[in-house]
Amino acid sequence: MAREFQGPKGTRDFYPRDMALRRHIEAAWRHSSIVHGFEEIDGPTFEHLDLYTVKSGDGIVSELFSFRRAGGEDDYALRPEFTPTLARMVAAKAGGLPHPIKWFAIPSHFRAERPQRGRLREFLQWNVDLLGIDGAQAEIEVLSTAIVALERLGLSPSDVRVKLSHRGVVSAALRSLGVREDRMADAFTLLDRRDKLDAAAFSARAAEMGLGAGGLEAFARVARARFPAASAVQAMREATGCTDADAAPIAAVLDGLKAAGLDAWCDVDLGIVRGLAYYTGSVFEVHEASGGERAVAGGGRYDGLVEMFGGPRTPAVGLGMGDVVLALVLRDRGKLPADEGESLLPRPDAFFISAEGDSSDRMLPGLLASLRRGGLHVRQSYKSTRNVGKLLADAGKCRARKAVILGAELADGMVQVKDLDRNEQVVVALHDLAQHLRGE
Amino acid sequence: MAREFQGPKGTRDFYPRDMALRRHIEAAWRHSSIVHGFEEIDGPTFEHLDLYTVKSGDGIVSELFSFRRAGGEDDYALRPEFTPTLARMVAAKAGGLPHPIKWFAIPSHFRAERPQRGRLREFLQWNVDLLGIDGAQAEIEVLSTAIVALERLGLSPSDVRVKLSHRGVVSAALRSLGVREDRMADAFTLLDRRDKLDAAAFSARAAEMGLGAGGLEAFARVARARFPAASAVQAMREATGCTDADAAPIAAVLDGLKAAGLDAWCDVDLGIVRGLAYYTGSVFEVHEASGGERAVAGGGRYDGLVEMFGGPRTPAVGLGMGDVVLALVLRDRGKLPADEGESLLPRPDAFFISAEGDSSDRMLPGLLASLRRGGLHVRQSYKSTRNVGKLLADAGKCRARKAVILGAELADGMVQVKDLDRNEQVVVALHDLAQHLRGE
Numbered sequence: 001m002a003r004e005f006q007g008p009k010g011t012r013d014f015y016p017r018d019m020a021l022r023r024h025i026e027a028a029w030r031h032s033s034i035v036h037g038f039e040e041i042d043g044p045t046f047e048h049l050d051l052y053t054v055k056s057g058d059g060i061v062s063e064l065f066s067f068r069r070a071g072g073e074d075d076y077a078l079r080p081e082f083t084p085t086l087a088r089m090v091a092a093k094a095g096g097l098p099h100p101i102k103w104f105a106i107p108s109h110f111r112a113e114r115p116q117r118g119r120l121r122e123f124l125q126w127n128v129d130l131l132g133i134d135g136a137q138a139e140i141e142v143l144s145t146a147i148v149a150l151e152r153l154g155l156s157p158s159d160v161r162v163k164l165s166h167r168g169v170v171s172a173a174l175r176s177l178g179v180r181e182d183r184m185a186d187a188f189t190l191l192d193r194r195d196k197l198d199a200a201a202f203s204a205r206a207a208e209m210g211l212g213a214g215g216l217e218a219f220a221r222v223a224r225a226r227f228p229a230a231s232a233v234q235a236m237r238e239a240t241g242c243t244d245a246d247a248a249p250i251a252a253v254l255d256g257l258k259a260a261g262l263d264a265w266c267d268v269d270l271g272i273v274r275g276l277a278y279y280t281g282s283v284f285e286v287h288e289a290s291g292g293e294r295a296v297a298g299g300g301r302y303d304g305l306v307e308m309f310g311g312p313r314t315p316a317v318g319l320g321m322g323d324v325v326l327a328l329v330l331r332d333r334g335k336l337p338a339d340e341g342e343s344l345l346p347r348p349d350a351f352f353i354s355a356e357g358d359s360s361d362r363m364l365p366g367l368l369a370s371l372r373r374g375g376l377h378v379r380q381s382y383k384s385t386r387n388v389g390k391l392l393a394d395a396g397k398c399r400a401r402k403a404v405i406l407g408a409e410l411a412d413g414m415v416q417v418k419d420l421d422r423n424e425q426v427v428v429a430l431h432d433l434a435q436h437l438r439g440e
Numbered sequence: 441m442a443r444e445f446q447g448p449k450g451t452r453d454f455y456p457r458d459m460a461l462r463r464h465i466e467a468a469w470r471h472s473s474i475v476h477g478f479e480e481i482d483g484p485t486f487e488h489l490d491l492y493t494v495k496s497g498d499g500i501v502s503e504l505f506s507f508r509r510a511g512g513e514d515d516y517a518l519r520p521e522f523t524p525t526l527a528r529m530v531a532a533k534a535g536g537l538p539h540p541i542k543w544f545a546i547p548s549h550f551r552a553e554r555p556q557r558g559r560l561r562e563f564l565q566w567n568v569d570l571l572g573i574d575g576a577q578a579e580i581e582v583l584s585t586a587i588v589a590l591e592r593l594g595l596s597p598s599d600v601r602v603k604l605s606h607r608g609v610v611s612a613a614l615r616s617l618g619v620r621e622d623r624m625a626d627a628f629t630l631l632d633r634r635d636k637l638d639a640a641a642f643s644a645r646a647a648e649m650g651l652g653a654g655g656l657e658a659f660a661r662v663a664r665a666r667f668p669a670a671s672a673v674q675a676m677r678e679a680t681g682c683t684d685a686d687a688a689p690i691a692a693v694l695d696g697l698k699a700a701g702l703d704a705w706c707d708v709d710l711g712i713v714r715g716l717a718y719y720t721g722s723v724f725e726v727h728e729a730s731g732g733e734r735a736v737a738g739g740g741r742y743d744g745l746v747e748m749f750g751g752p753r754t755p756a757v758g759l760g761m762g763d764v765v766l767a768l769v770l771r772d773r774g775k776l777p778a779d780e781g782e783s784l785l786p787r788p789d790a791f792f793i794s795a796e797g798d799s800s801d802r803m804l805p806g807l808l809a810s811l812r813r814g815g816l817h818v819r820q821s822y823k824s825t826r827n828v829g830k831l832l833a834d835a836g837k838c839r840a841r842k843a844v845i846l847g848a849e850l851a852d853g854m855v856q857v858k859d860l861d862r863n864e865q866v867v868v869a870l871h872d873l874a875q876h877l878r879g880e
Contacts, residue, residue: 004750005491005528008516011484013529016543019480034786035812037819040459044451044562045485045518045548046505051445065486065516067507069552076448076505078485088445089453100822103456108485108548112509122484133822140805148813259802260809310444346474362699365580369700372475373588379477382540382573 010113010121017341022124024344025153025323025330026106029126032149033104036141038128041103043085049075051084055278055308065112065121078110082127083278083305083318090131091311100132102141109322118294118325128299129318131306136249138317139282139301140256146286146297146319147262153326154335160296163226163269164284166250170270173222173240183209187219192273194223225270229254232268240270249281278302282317288329296329297321343399349437350402350417351395352380355388360406367406367430374434378404396420402437450553450561457781462564464784465593465763465770466546469566472589473544476581478568481543483525489515491524495718495748505552505561518550522567523718523745523758530571531751540572542581549762558734558765568739569758571746576689578757579722579741580696586726586737586759587702593766594775600736603666603709604724606690610710613662613680623649627659632713634663665710669694672708680710689721718742722757728769736769737761783839789877790842790857791835792820795828800846807846807870814874818844836860842877 007013014022033040049066066077079085082105090101105127115121128145130138143162150160170191171184179187190197190205197205206216227235233251236242250268257263274283283300287293299319306314330336337343352368354360364380371378379398381391388405395403405416409427417436418425428436447453454462473480489506506517519525522545530541545567555561568585570578583602590600610631611624619627630637630645637645646656667675673691676682690708697703714723723740727733739759746754770776777783792808794800804820811818819838821831828845835843845856849867857876858865868876 005488005494005531007484007525007528008486008488008514011486013484013525013532014482015529015533016479016481019482022482023480031815032812035815035817037788037817039456039785040463041456042454042459042462044447044453045550046448046451046562048445048448054445062510065507065509067505069505070502072552074448085447085453088447089455091445092453093455110485112512122486144809144812151813256805259805261806261813262809345479348477365696365699366701369584369702372472372584373591373701375471375475377475377477 008121010115012120012122016345017339019341020344021327021336021341022323024336024341025326026124026126028149028152029104029106029321032145032152033126033128035148036102036145038102038104038130038145041086041089041105042107043079043082043089043105045108046076046078047085047088049077051088051309052077052080055084055305063112065110079107080109080111081320082107082109082125083129083302083320084309086127086129086318087305087309087311090306090314091309094306094311094314100130100138102130104128104145118328120324124323126321126323127318128321129316131314131316133317134303134315136252136256138315139253139284140260142299142317142319143253143257143266143284144260144262146321147265149321150265150286150296153330155330155333157264159289159333159335160265160286160329161289162266162284162286163272164229164250164253164266164282165268165270165272166246166282167279168246168281169236169240169242169250170222170273172242172246173270174219176241177215177218177222178210180210188273191219191223191271194220194271223271225268227268229257229263229266229268236268236270253282274298274300278305278308280304284319286321288332293328293332294325296325345399346377348379348398348400349376350378350404351391351398351400352378353388353391353395353403353405354380355386355391355405355407356410357386360410363406363410367433371434371437376434376437378437392418392420404433404437448561450555452560452562456785457779459781460784461767461776461781462763464776464781465766466564466566468589468592469544469546469761472585472592473566473568475588476542476585478542478544478570478585481526481529481545482547483519483522483529483545485548486516486518487525487528489517491528491749492517492520495524495745503552505550519547520549520551521760522547522549522565523569523742523760524749526567526569526758527745527749527751530746530754531749534746534751534754540570540578542570544568544585558768560764564763566761566763567758568761569756571754571756573757574743574755576692576696578755579693579724580700582739582757582759583693583697583706583724584700584702586761587705589761590705590726590736593770595770595773597705599729599773599775600705600726600769601729602706602724602726603712604669604690604693604706604722605708605710605712606722607719608686608721609676609680609682609690610662610713612682612686613710614659616681617651617655617658617662619649619651628713631659631663631711634660634711663711665708667708669697669703669706669708676708676710693722714738714740718745718748720744724759726761728772733768733772734765736765785839786817788819788838788840789816790818790844791831791838791840792818793828793831793835793843793845794820795826795831795845795847796850797826800850803846803850807873811874811877816874816877818877832858832860844873844877 064077109125174187225239272285279300280303281301285295286297301317303315354364403418413430414427417428504517549565568582614627665679712725719740720743721741725735726737741757743755794804843858853870854867857868
């Protein structure tokens with residue numbers, strides 16, 4: 001009967017230390033969301049398939065895990081991203097929602113792709129969305145929320161960079177190079193794929209859009225244009241020939257991030273396009289500083305999406321940050337504990353040692369139960385040994401703050417409490433024990 | 441282009457207040473798990489289909505959402521329960537895991553059933569499992585963990601009952617009534633379905649097992665036998681004719697719950713069988729006291745399961761508690777806030793009002809950013825009004841603890857801080873503001 005089973009390819013088993021690492025990342029995401037005034041939401045793990053095809057076309061189906069219920073007639077798909085669910089939820093209650101809408105979510109997502117470094121078939125993604133604001137404040141708040149989470153995880157501007165672009169500036173640049181309006185979408189696609197094509201293929205595709213050798217060089221220059229935030233507006237105007245009006249939205253975002261003291265994290269990078277078709281203005285990505293990993297996060301402005309799902313016209317800015325690449329970057333940068341998550345597990349307030357024999361054994365279960373009902377995290381040994389030295393070593397192994405020894409003092413209603421961090425031992429009356437363990 | 445979309449039948453959209461209610465329940469589950477020394481794990485949202493059929497047979501497939509990746513060859517299913525994943529994870533690392541294994545998980549689960557009251561197609565289920573202990577301590581810790589979570593949610597023994605049974609006692613009772621050993625499994629199934637069959641169908645099925653009218657009556661008596669924990673062992677012996685040895689395991693569980701001060705929550709109920717085939721000893725359920733809803737939780741001892749998944753023989757006790765029925769019981773019993781979750785949303789530490797004009801507007805973004813980076817949950821108005829009275833009302837609506845008014849005092853580096861709970865107002869220096877808002 002016994003067989004060996006494995007989890008599906010590209011999925012993960014989270015043993016306690018793995019889970020502690022995951023909760024460490026989620027806690028930073030949640031904390032930053034909440035201090036910035038975002039409220040948490042969630043939706044179904046699967047949706048009707050057409051929720052995804054209406055936006056992305058049937059081409060997306062091969063990247064989805066789609067299915068039908070046995071005997072059912074509806075096609076479903078595991079969610080590959082959260083934005084369609086969010087747009088559906090906004091559209092369903094648009095009139096009854098506060099203004100602006102500030103939501104975050106941390107659900108699982110699924111892609112039926114070949115698993116590789118930084119890309120799994122099931123992953124967590126933090127989504128931060130601000131809807132109802134036309135101006136740069138939406139971008140500023142969403143990006144600030146992302147940066148403060150990264151900062152809380154120990155990263156600094158020398159570890160990760162927030163790269164900003166804007167479709168208006170890039171369009172202006174492409175237009176001035178002679179790209180025709182009807183080829184603009186193709187030009188964006190080419191820009192997005194610049195690192196996946198060799199030079200010859202890139203030139204051939206660019207030539208089809210009307211770009212000669214000079215235009216091609218200029219196009220490549222735009223694709224590689226990166227400026228630190230402080231000097232970006234002037235540099236952007238010089239590199240692309242865009243107008244003040246073209247540059248204004250990105251300048252406003254940069255000004256706001258400067259006012260928030262976060263501009264040191266940011267660069268303008270006109271090569272950032274985002275593959276998804278629904279962005280209408282700003283686009284941004286977060287990358288490891290050396291550029292060695294996939295994007296840690298991506299997002300932008302998607303003013304048309306809620307309307308596409310049956311709601312009113314709703315300006316919107318959103319960001320998604322996955323846990324897989326982020327964990328790689330945190331590890332690369334030495335921002336995770338070297339013990340694989342052991343030190344992120346919840347620490348017991350106390351580890352109890354029954355040292356007296358039957359009398360202490362009889363008392364222990366009721367004592368533990370009463371402390372637990374009072375909110376204290378307390379453990380005991382499951383071993384039969386009475387060797388206090390060995391049991392104290394076990395208390396240390398599970399990182400208990402204190403060891404409580406039920407010994408001879410029990411006859412007087414007292415126990416020994418050893419502070420394992422300070423290596424100090426005191427005698428405490430049983431009726432003061434809960435208070436003592438709480439540090440009161 | 442605009443269309444209306446709905447979420448799949450039997451799934452839920454969690455808007456912020458719904459999510460706050462869900463997090464309220466999850467927090468009680470997580471808290472009780474941790475104080476009892478359980479560590480959190482998780483697994484994939486979908487598994488290979490045969491992980492579920494190996495235990496439950498092909499009959500389970502119609503209750504699953506199963507699927508293949510386009511172009512793939514593997515059959516997968518969304519997880520209908522967590523125990524097979526847990527058994528697989530234990531089997532994969534059995535040698536390297538601590539003893540005993542104490543794990544909990546709070547994942548989403550999926551059943552392709554007809555949605556009805558208390559039963560959805562996607563739901564959360566808290567799983568608590570203790571592996572490696574043969575004796576009653578495993579049952580005692582798992583049940584204590586469940587009870588302390590229920591208590592933390594405001595429930596008492598008059599709201600919910602923990603119902604215990606043991607396959608050994610029920611087998612002894614059935615054997616003494618003349619049920620043959622080879623019909624024992626059928627008899628358990630009949631017991632489990634007693635409320636779904638009418639009297640005639642029940643009698644006919646019982647007769648097939650060799651039960652005459654007298655035996656049938658006695659069988660029905662066993663099925664309806666319910667005893668408060670305090671007198672259960674004696675009553676159980678009288679009702680079923682079981683031996684001391686038969687009664688010993690359930691007696692040990694009851695003694696342990698008594699020592700923990702939790703026996704007032706518990707009854708012995710020999711009609712509790714649990715439909716799943718893998719339980720080997722204790723079985724238990726948690727029900728709303730009037731019996732008006734489906735089971736809030738269920739579980740038992742499953743000593744054979746890890747071995748079935750390729751691991752060593754591992755004694756195990758587990759419990760699953762879903763969020764759907766629990767939320768109904770909490771609502772029925774008046775244990776949820778009357779405001780549909782509004783008061784469970786995170787409270788802002790402060791709501792900022794820019795009352796001075798350009799000078800306060802210019803200062804606000806940097807001030808908010810610095811407070812947020814310091815861990816404070818602060819908000820601002822998105823309205824253009826300068827009417828402080830209206831803005832104070834908005835501060836109250838989002839349940840902010842304090843309102844900070846950037847007014848004329850700003851020229852001296854001061855702001856007004858109004859405590860909205862106490863309705864008291866003080867003037868605070870800007871450089872003391874973070875400390876003041878933290879309540880230090």
